Amino acid sequence: MEARQINISAEFEPAVMNRRRSPRAPVSLDAKLGRSGLDRTLCRVTDLSPEGARISTYSALKKDSVIWLTLPGAGQIAATVRWADDFQAGCLFHRPLPDHLYEALVDVGAL
DSSP: OOOOOOOOOOOOOOOOSOOOSSOOEEEEEEEEEEETTTEEEEEEEEEEOSSEEEEEESSOOOTTOEEEEEETTTEEEEEEEEEEETTEEEEEESSOOOHHHHHHHHHHHBO
16 A cells, blocks of 8 residues: 655744833732722732732632722722733723823832
């Protein structure tokens, strides 16, 4: 029996290594988390960008849920949970933080 050679080709696209809109700064900020204006719980912001944050919580969050994140000196900020894994979540702010507020939060929470 004669062996047949099959040529298989595939298309590929180079991976984009950093798809973030802006870099994130590692921080450690105590914050409050609210959902639907009903409950409040403490959380910790572990990295921050003008567009969003990674938070650690004591309660599980669901992807695509809307939350209110109260940051020190910034008040309540509306955000959507983009991903959630156990007790960590990545959030996208509905409005980016102004530069001066972002820089002040990074200074306060610098590691």
